[in-house]
Amino acid sequence: MDLAFTLIRIFIFPGLLFLSILAFLFEWIDRKAYARFQNRIGPLYAGPSGILQPIADFIKLMGKEDITPRYVDALIFNNAPIFAVAIPFLASLYLPLDGSPILSSFEGDIVLLLTLMTLYTIIAFIAGWASTNRFSTVGAARAVLQFLAYEIPMFISVASVAVYVGSTSLTYISMNQPVPMILLQPIGFIVFVISMQAELERIPFDIPEAESEIVAGWLTEYCGPKLAFLRFAEDLKLVFCSGLATALFLAGGSGPILPPLIWFVLKMIFVVLLSSYIRSLFARFRIDQMVSGCWKYLIPLSILQLILTRFVGVGLRWL
Amino acid sequence: MSTFNIEFIVKDLMNAFPNKILDYKLDGARSVFVSIDASILHDVIRYLKDRYDLKHITTISGTDLGDSIELIYNLSPLNRRILVNVKVKVSRDNPHIPSVVSLLPGAVLYEREVHDLLGVVFDGHPSLERLILPDDWPEGVYPLRKDYKVEVK
Amino acid sequence: MSLYQVPIGPQHPAIKEGFQYNFILDGEVIVDVKLRLGFMHRGIEKGMELRTWTQGIFLSERICGICNVPHTTCYCLAVEKLYGIDVPERAKYLRIIINELNRIHSHLLWIGVLGMELGFHTLFMYVWRDRERVMDLVEMISGNRVTPSMNCIGGVVYDITPEMIPIIRRNLDYLEERTKYYKSVLEEDPSIRARTVDVGVLSTDKALDLCAVGPTARASNVKSDVRFDDPYTFYDMIDFNLITYDTCDVWGRAMVRVDETLECINVIRQALDKMRPGPINVKVKRIPPVGEVTARVEAPRGELFYYVKSDGKETPYRVKIRTPTLANLPSLCEMLKGYYIADIPAIVASIDPCYCCTERVIFIDPNKGKKWTWSYDELRNYSRKYYGVGV
Numbered sequence: 130m131d132l133a134f135t136l137i138r139i140f141i142f143p144g145l146l147f148l149s150i151l152a153f154l155f156e157w158i159d160r161k162a163y164a165r166f167q168n169r170i171g172p173l174y175a176g177p178s179g180i181l182q183p184i185a186d187f188i189k190l191m192g193k194e195d196i197t198p199r200y201v202d203a204l205i206f207n208n209a210p211i212f213a214v215a216i217p218f219l220a221s222l223y224l225p226l227d228g229s230p231i232l233s234s235f236e237g238d239i240v241l242l243l244t245l246m247t248l249y250t251i252i253a254f255i256a257g258w259a260s261t262n263r264f265s266t267v268g269a270a271r272a273v274l275q276f277l278a279y280e281i282p283m284f285i286s287v288a289s290v291a292v293y294v295g296s297t298s299l300t301y302i303s304m305n306q307p308v309p310m311i312l313l314q315p316i317g318f319i320v321f322v323i324s325m326q327a328e329l330e331r332i333p334f335d336i337p338e339a340e341s342e343i344v345a346g347w348l349t350e351y352c353g354p355k356l357a358f359l360r361f362a363e364d365l366k367l368v369f370c371s372g373l374a375t376a377l378f379l380a381g382g383s384g385p386i387l388p389p390l391i392w393f394v395l396k397m398i399f400v401v402l403l404s405s406y407i408r409s410l411f412a413r414f415r416i417d418q419m420v421s422g423c424w425k426y427l428i429p430l431s432i433l434q435l436i437l438t439r440f441v442g443v444g445l446r447w448l
Numbered sequence: 449m450s451t452f453n454i455e456f457i458v459k460d461l462m463n464a465f466p467n468k469i470l471d472y473k474l475d476g477a478r479s480v481f482v483s484i485d486a487s488i489l490h491d492v493i494r495y496l497k498d499r500y501d502l503k504h505i506t507t508i509s510g511t512d513l514g515d516s517i518e519l520i521y522n523l524s525p526l527n528r529r530i531l532v533n534v535k536v537k538v539s540r541d542n543p544h545i546p547s548v549v550s551l552l553p554g555a556v557l558y559e560r561e562v563h564d565l566l567g568v569v570f571d572g573h574p575s576l577e578r579l580i581l582p583d584d585w586p587e588g589v590y591p592l593r594k595d596y597k598v599e600v601k
Numbered sequence: 602m603s604l605y606q607v608p609i610g611p612q613h614p615a616i617k618e619g620f621q622y623n624f625i626l627d628g629e630v631i632v633d634v635k636l637r638l639g640f641m642h643r644g645i646e647k648g649m650e651l652r653t654w655t656q657g658i659f660l661s662e663r664i665c666g667i668c669n670v671p672h673t674t675c676y677c678l679a680v681e682k683l684y685g686i687d688v689p690e691r692a693k694y695l696r697i698i699i700n701e702l703n704r705i706h707s708h709l710l711w712i713g714v715l716g717m718e719l720g721f722h723t724l725f726m727y728v729w730r731d732r733e734r735v736m737d738l739v740e741m742i743s744g745n746r747v748t749p750s751m752n753c754i755g756g757v758v759y760d761i762t763p764e765m766i767p768i769i770r771r772n773l774d775y776l777e778e779r780t781k782y783y784k785s786v787l788e789e790d791p792s793i794r795a796r797t798v799d800v801g802v803l804s805t806d807k808a809l810d811l812c813a814v815g816p817t818a819r820a821s822n823v824k825s826d827v828r829f830d831d832p833y834t835f836y837d838m839i840d841f842n843l844i845t846y847d848t849c850d851v852w853g854r855a856m857v858r859v860d861e862t863l864e865c866i867n868v869i870r871q872a873l874d875k876m877r878p879g880p881i882n883v884k885v886k887r888i889p890p891v892g893e894v895t896a897r898v899e900a901p902r903g904e905l906f907y908y909v910k911s912d913g914k915e916t917p918y919r920v921k922i923r924t925p926t927l928a929n930l931p932s933l934c935e936m937l938k939g940y941y942i943a944d945i946p947a948i949v950a951s952i953d954p955c956y957c958c959t960e961r962v963i964f965i966d967p968n969k970g971k972k973w974t975w976s977y978d979e980l981r982n983y984s985r986k987y988y989g990v991g992v
Contacts, residue, residue, distance in 0.1 A: 167722065167727070168726060168730060169726055169730075263605070263606075263607045263608075267629075267942065332720055332721075332722075333792055335720065410723070411721065411792040412716070412719040412720050412721035412793050412796055413792075413796075413943075414792060414795065415795070415796060415941060415943040415944070416629065416941075416943060417629075417941065418795055418796075475682075475893075475894055475895055476682060476894070481893065503809060503812075504809070504812050504825075506812075506897075506904065506906045506923060506928075507906055507908075507921065507923035507928075509919070509921035509923075510921075511910060511918070511919040512919075520908065520921075522895065522906065524830075526809065526823075526825070528825045528827065528904070529830045529831065531831070531895060531897070533895060552812070553810045553811055553812075553931070554810065554811045554812025554813075555812075556931055557927055557930055557931060558927075565646075578639070579638055580639045581642070582639055591644060591647055592646065592647060
């Protein structure tokens with residue numbers, strides 16, 4: 130009975146199936162919001178108000194011909210999409226969606242989650258490298274270069290939160306925020322959101338996939354079901370990152386009246402809308418501008434936040 | 449300004465290159481066609497460039513006249529107010545003429561185009577390759593020559 | 602890292618038409634560019650030699666979708682010069698109006714394309730929505746959104762009725778307001794400035810040496826515009842400014858185009874004020890006299906040049922067209938050296954390339970060794986066989 134319950138929690142609710150539905154829902158929200166910011170309509174016909182459009186796209190791509198070019202490294206090329214999907218799934222299982230995570234929580238699970246994100250970037254790199262296509266190579270190189278720039282401020286801003294709360298367990302952090310961290314550590318939140326935008330490879334940081342320059346970057350050679358999986362993986366990453374932002378900065382599932390799960394999802398939607406808004410505001414940066422901007426501005430800001438937390442925030446808490 | 453008077457420029461050219469300026473014809477108030485001998489093309493262009501600052505070349509038009517190929521170099525000064533069209537003729541069987549790219553760097557693509565479509569060889573051009581026609585276009589067939597027949601339905 | 606080659610084209614999301622640039626790169630820095638054209642060559646100059654003078658107008662219109670009005674205007678100006686006739690006054694103003702509407706349309710399209718190339722999709726969506734207004738105006742005047750086919754030898758074909766004028770003025774006011782907004786966006790938005798300022802620099806000397814034309818040259822402080830230098834129709838009666846910028850970069854080219862759009866609106870207003878009722882075309886004989894002429898017009902991309910030669914027959918003896926993009930290509934190759942891959946779309950877009958204009962594809966059957974142009978039926982049959990649909 131216990132085992133069945135656990136399995137249901139892992140695979141169905143609020144596990145993999147629920148996360149998949151959230152992924153498609155968030156993609157729809159993102160596309161609709163982006164369209165409205167741009168004075169157009171967005172998906173409209175698939176389902177009421179276009180809500181089934183991401184699922185329709187997924188099914189369509191799954192039905193397309195699966196081509197493996199002759200000169201790619203077949204082992205990596207064919208299996209990268211599977212890893213790309215598995216990593217955010219695994220990471221999302223540690224999010225305290227309804228108060229407690231699906232898999233167990235432990236001290237240091239934040240470090241595990243950030244490591245999983247690192248792993249994703251490495252998968253992106255070797256997927257692009259294995260494609261042996263000029264555009265993919267450039268995209269893969271850019272993905273790693275971008276990673277060097279945004280990973281550090283992201284880690285530091287997460288560390289600031291952990292230092293303040295006094296724990297490195299995501300569940301503990303999300304449950305123990307009488308005042309949401311966004312108010313106590315606004316600089317950290319801003320740094321985290323910008324780094325998240327870079328992590329998710331969205332404008333203004335979609336440099337590894339820059340459509341107008343290198344076709345599709347490291348995704349260029351993928352088509353059909355593999356591409357469907359990679360795009361699904363991007364949506365899952367969106368779910369995970371917004372979940373992470375919610376758990377760290379927006380006090381997780383706490384809130385009056387409604388159950389914690391609803392609050393958690395609503396706050397995740399807020400983060401997704403914020404990300405869509407940023408996406409519609411900017412042009413794409415060049416890789417050198419992005420890297421130098423991160424090192425010149427984001428990292429000092431995140432370090433500032435850490436210092437403030439260590440000396441001011443912790444001191445304030447003891448007052 | 450007198451230097452932008454077309455008649456003045458043509459008379460000056462005729463003085464500078466006696467007997468080599470074959471003909472001239474006005475074309476509206478601001479343009480003139482000047483026919484010259486092919487041997488002095490370089491000197492005429494250099495003269496016009498140095499004396500009247502006619503540095504801007506609009507294009508090189510090539511026309512197959514049946515017995516020869518006529519090239520027209522359209523030059524204008526910095527402020528583009530006038531157009532001096534220098535016409536030379538090259539023979540069809542041996543269409544060679546010195547390239548003007550050393551004097552007018554902007555002419556590089558125009559010479560390639562004329563070479564591609566009419567078969568004129570510009571001696572001294574840095575890279576006289578195909579510009580417009582497909583890579584597997586047969587050698588020696590020049591579409592803009594009059595003997596190239598096109599099937600029209 | 603050793604040098605490697607990246608082809609952009611002939612198929613690429615960044616480019617709207619088929620061309621090929623082979624970039625030799627050192628990491629992300631461009632070392633050299635090799636250009637290969639010919640993917641859009643349609644043999645138009647040869648085609649014009651086979652068609653009558655009037656058919657030539659429609660053929661010249663199809664050279665380019667965006668700048669079709671300057672093409673027909675230039676062709677008609679050249680042929681009218683051959684005839685030695687002058688078109689009526691009202692026709693000249695109408696030509697100005699339709700040319701300037703086309704210029705506004707082209708520049709707005711370009712601003713949107715610049716947004717696309719920079720990854721700024723929001724700008725693209727906004728601008729192209731406003732561009733619809735221009736196309737609605739053109740449709741109101743001529744019945745077509747993009748190719749008005751307004752010019753004929755001897756004048757214009759469609760007239761602007763008094764009912765249309767307040768609608769035109771209203772839309773011009775709206776467009777002016779929006780263009781001023783886009784100008785402020787281009788001047789102030791930090792991400793656009795980061796991608797366009799000091800990118801793709803073409804110094805004034807190089808621009809003059811390589812004979813650049815149009816906004817590409819004007820952004821490098823070269824004061825040349827055919828409407829001022831060699832006025833056609835009634836541009837010398839209208840009061841407007843020659844826009845130049847001296848920043849010599851992609852941003853300068855963007856600003857030149859935006860400011861020119863504002864000037865166009867001004868020009869159209871003045872033309873509407875000055876226009877008097879009268880005939881809009883004159884009848885001409887079917888065949889022009891023997892002669893050769895040149896004509897120049899300021900297309901949105903630069904100086905458009907036509908050379909037309911008649912030998913008294915039904916069809917022209919030679920029509921030579923030189924479009925502004927071809928003139929800007931040597932400058933483009935110069936502008937690209939030393940910049941990053943990420944700058945390629947912005948720099949290439951900044952000359953506003955229109956490769957349809959530049960070339961004018963002829964089919965060859967390598968098996969039979971024959972060169973011939975296919976008819977529509979032959980093409981259709983071939984494609985059906987290829988896709989196994991059945992002939």
